Amino acid sequence: MAHGSGGKLSHDLVKNIMWPAFANEILGEMHDGAQFAIHGARLAFSTDSYVVKPLFFPGGDIGKLAVCGTVNDVAMNGAVPLYLSAGFILEEGFPIESLQRIVASMHKAAAEAGVHIVTGDTKVVEKGGVDGVYINTAGIGYRLDGVHISGQNARPGQDIILNGYLGEHALAVMGERHGLTFPQSVVSDCAPLNGLVAQILAAVPQISVLRDPTRGGLATTLAEIAMQSEVGILLDETQIPISPAVQAACDILGFDPLYLANEGKMIVFVDKEYTGQVLKIMHSHSYGEQARIIGQVTEKPTGQVGLRTIIGGVRLLDMLIGDQLPRIC
Amino acid sequence: MLNMTNEQVKKTAEFFKREIASLAGSRKVRLMEVCGTHTVAIFKAGIRQLLPVSVELVSGPGCPVCVTPNEYLDTAIAYSKQPEVIIVTFGDMLKVPGSSSNLGLQKAAGADIRIVYSPQESLAIATENPDKKVIFLAVGFETTAPIAAAVILMAEQAGIKNFYALSAHKLVPPALRALLMAKDTHVDGFLLPGHVSAMIGMQPYEFLIEEFHTPAVVVGFEPLDILQGIYLLLKQIQADTPKLENQYGRIVPQRGNEVACATLDKVYERADATWRGIGSIPLSGLAIRENYLSFDAKTNIPVRVENTKEHVGCRCGEVLRGNILPTACILFGNSCRPEHPVGSCMVSVEGTCAAWYKYGAGRWQG
Amino acid sequence: MCLAVPGKIVEVQDLLATVDVSGVTRKISLMLLPEAKVGQFVLIHAGFAIQEIDEEEVRKTLELFKELEEYAEHDQ
Numbered sequence: 001m002a003h004g005s006g007g008k009l010s011h012d013l014v015k016n017i018m019w020p021a022f023a024n025e026i027l028g029e030m031h032d033g034a035q036f037a038i039h040g041a042r043l044a045f046s047t048d049s050y051v052v053k054p055l056f057f058p059g060g061d062i063g064k065l066a067v068c069g070t071v072n073d074v075a076m077n078g079a080v081p082l083y084l085s086a087g088f089i090l091e092e093g094f095p096i097e098s099l100q101r102i103v104a105s106m107h108k109a110a111a112e113a114g115v116h117i118v119t120g121d122t123k124v125v126e127k128g129g130v131d132g133v134y135i136n137t138a139g140i141g142y143r144l145d146g147v148h149i150s151g152q153n154a155r156p157g158q159d160i161i162l163n164g165y166l167g168e169h170a171l172a173v174m175g176e177r178h179g180l181t182f183p184q185s186v187v188s189d190c191a192p193l194n195g196l197v198a199q200i201l202a203a204v205p206q207i208s209v210l211r212d213p214t215r216g217g218l219a220t221t222l223a224e225i226a227m228q229s230e231v232g233i234l235l236d237e238t239q240i241p242i243s244p245a246v247q248a249a250c251d252i253l254g255f256d257p258l259y260l261a262n263e264g265k266m267i268v269f270v271d272k273e274y275t276g277q278v279l280k281i282m283h284s285h286s287y288g289e290q291a292r293i294i295g296q297v298t299e300k301p302t303g304q305v306g307l308r309t310i311i312g313g314v315r316l317l318d319m320l321i322g323d324q325l326p327r328i329c
Numbered sequence: 330m331l332n333m334t335n336e337q338v339k340k341t342a343e344f345f346k347r348e349i350a351s352l353a354g355s356r357k358v359r360l361m362e363v364c365g366t367h368t369v370a371i372f373k374a375g376i377r378q379l380l381p382v383s384v385e386l387v388s389g390p391g392c393p394v395c396v397t398p399n400e401y402l403d404t405a406i407a408y409s410k411q412p413e414v415i416i417v418t419f420g421d422m423l424k425v426p427g428s429s430s431n432l433g434l435q436k437a438a439g440a441d442i443r444i445v446y447s448p449q450e451s452l453a454i455a456t457e458n459p460d461k462k463v464i465f466l467a468v469g470f471e472t473t474a475p476i477a478a479a480v481i482l483m484a485e486q487a488g489i490k491n492f493y494a495l496s497a498h499k500l501v502p503p504a505l506r507a508l509l510m511a512k513d514t515h516v517d518g519f520l521l522p523g524h525v526s527a528m529i530g531m532q533p534y535e536f537l538i539e540e541f542h543t544p545a546v547v548v549g550f551e552p553l554d555i556l557q558g559i560y561l562l563l564k565q566i567q568a569d570t571p572k573l574e575n576q577y578g579r580i581v582p583q584r585g586n587e588v589a590c591a592t593l594d595k596v597y598e599r600a601d602a603t604w605r606g607i608g609s610i611p612l613s614g615l616a617i618r619e620n621y622l623s624f625d626a627k628t629n630i631p632v633r634v635e636n637t638k639e640h641v642g643c644r645c646g647e648v649l650r651g652n653i654l655p656t657a658c659i660l661f662g663n664s665c666r667p668e669h670p671v672g673s674c675m676v677s678v679e680g681t682c683a684a685w686y687k688y689g690a691g692r693w694q695g
Numbered sequence: 696m697c698l699a700v701p702g703k704i705v706e707v708q709d710l711l712a713t714v715d716v717s718g719v720t721r722k723i724s725l726m727l728l729p730e731a732k733v734g735q736f737v738l739i740h741a742g743f744a745i746q747e748i749d750e751e752e753v754r755k756t757l758e759l760f761k762e763l764e765e766y767a768e769h770d771q
């Protein structure tokens with residue numbers, strides 16, 4: 001099934017099967033998590049399942065990913081994540097030492113993010129039932145006062161800020177497939193961004209769109225927002241940071257870095273009057289040092305993302321369909 | 330390799346944009362590129378945005394995946410269903426539709442199909458699985474064919490007996506000839522494939538000038554290479570002096586890669602071939618020579634292939650010949666889209682229709 | 696069919712070279728380019744080196760592009 005790698009097919013599965021079955025207003029808003037209130041408390045709630053292979057990779061492991069991924073999903077709703085659940089599905093015979101490593105990694109990531117794993121579950125299935133271990137985490141937090149984040153809130157004229165280099169996680173996970181050896185510098189960018197998000201929102205609560213470009217990459221994430229907000233987005237190719245090693249691997253295998261998964265990146269849509277402030281805050285934070293403006297929101301063409309290329313042309317960016325595969329053509 | 334700052338690239342591009350506009354004037358000119366990688370490079374660089382509307386860039390039959398007939402895919406799919414077979418393929422082939430399925434679907438259903446970056450990886454797979462038959466899907470033009478030949482020779486040298494190739498290589502110059510001989514072809518100049526030329530050199534294209542007086546330039550793949558290629562073609566057209574030029578001198582020597590050509594020639598010989606959407610073109614493909622048939626999948630592994638069905642309404646052939654734009658086909662964007670392609674042009678990333686769909690009709694209407 | 700990338704040969708052992716592309720390395724066969732040497736830049740495709748990169752031609756191309764860039768500047 002090519003549906004799991006993010007992009008159009010996953011989107012279609014959710015749209016055509018899940019939504020009709022679960023139909024409700026909160027789900028309909030199509031955030032990365034759910035936003036609702038309980039007795040006046042404004043909350044955000046998100047879940048994700050982690051099936052990454054290999055389990056351990058430069059810069060992280062499935063455990064760190066499971067914590068950071070959900071922490072970030074909650075934070076991207078303009079919320080402070082507090083509590084996580086963690087469900088494990090283990091293959092019979094899974095090495096205890098590996099499980100210990102993973103759990104220690106989750107603890108470390110949670111500590112950095114300032115969240116607690118307060119409930120969970122563990123199941124063991126027969127050999128072959130799962131591939132090693134799968135982890136599901138769900139997270140809940142409170143949305144900051146005066147903050148309203150939604151994929152529908154992009155407005156023409158806004159600046160779009162990205163906090164750093166693309167494709168690092170995807171490459172770190174790809175590891176030595178197809179005989180490629182990456183320099184030591186290629187390390188997953190997996191990181192909890194909730195601290196940085198909180199700092200930005202404390203200074204500029206007017207921020208209305210936040211998202212982390214995970215599966216499907218930057219292009220897919222922006223395409224979704226452009227469609228939800230019914231705006232255009234025009235990016236500047238010369239401003240999008242891609243390291244030479246990531247670019248090289250992509251050139252060799254025929255991948256497009258704009259569609260590679262990231263686990264420590266965030267996109268911020270901001271009204272021009274606040275751009276300087278946001279950049280200043282990001283630059284002072286370890287996960288925002290490389291932040292820069294990568295493009296603007298335009299009035300039209302609605303629902304489209306364009307990339308102004310290095311020679312001054314424009315390329316249209318669509319959502320990712322299926323997986324990227326190495327090619328010769 | 331070209332160390333230029335973004336600013337420098339942009340300014341050089343501006344020079345070409347101006348010159349191209351001035352050379353083209355109001356004259357309508359149709360230039361054809363014959364390499365799927367050029368199709369994608371042109372879209373990715375946003376080149377059409379910089380050209381006057383009178384300069385039309387069309388894509389010819391340069392995507393080897395797109396011109397592979399249904400029958401080949403059906404054969405590969407039939408092989409993949411045999412439990413003792415491991416299929417090894419480039420990623421490009423995975424979503425190409427056969428008559429009723431594709432390799433991606435077969436893989437999801439449990440067939441042993443492995444994606445490689447280099448066909449050489451097949452040999453390790455064959456050695457590690459001595460009880461299996463490893464079949465490599467050998468497609469591609471002259472850039473890739475010598476590599477398939479080299480891997481067959483490596484298998485021979487290493488005494489590997491369970492490696493086979495299912496070959497469907499195609500050759501560019503015969504396709505260009507067939508194109509120019511067709512009545513309804515109207516092309517004012519060719520952007521020739523830089524990496525195919527790195528292998529075959531310049532000589533195989535001389536007939537374009539000698540017999541057909543059609544301007545042709547061998548072009549690289551950087552945005553500036555492509556702009557310069559278009560500029561050189563327009564200069565030729567304006568001066569009415571068709572020539573064969575080499576824009577990609579840093580990679581393409583006059584004689585190509587003679588070792589690669591000899592390697593190819595040792596294992597393969599020319600044969601008639603069927604091009605999807607075009608039909609049979611004489612001596613436009615490659616077949617394994619008799620003394621290497623022990624590596625030929627079809628000779629050694631019996632297989633039953635379903636009856637090939639072509640899809641009705643698909644106008645890939647006309648698209649491949651550059652006679653219509655994808656948007657002229659009623660299936661385009663409707664029943665034929667990248668996620669459920671009908672014809673080959675929509676399947677490969679480099680297929681004209683897929684590139685058109687994914688990258689837009691070339692112009693940002695902002 | 697033309698996805699090929701320039702890289703620098705950093706090691707050669709018989710007909711197997713290690714090629715470096717901006718820090719990413721891979722073992723590449725020199726079967727189709729047996730004369731290639733350490734330090735040379737080559738074009739790699741599907742795990743094979745298929746052509747030498749002519750550094751003199753690179754220099755000429757670069758020079759030409761930079762010259763044209765100046766034409767564009769002057770005529771502004």
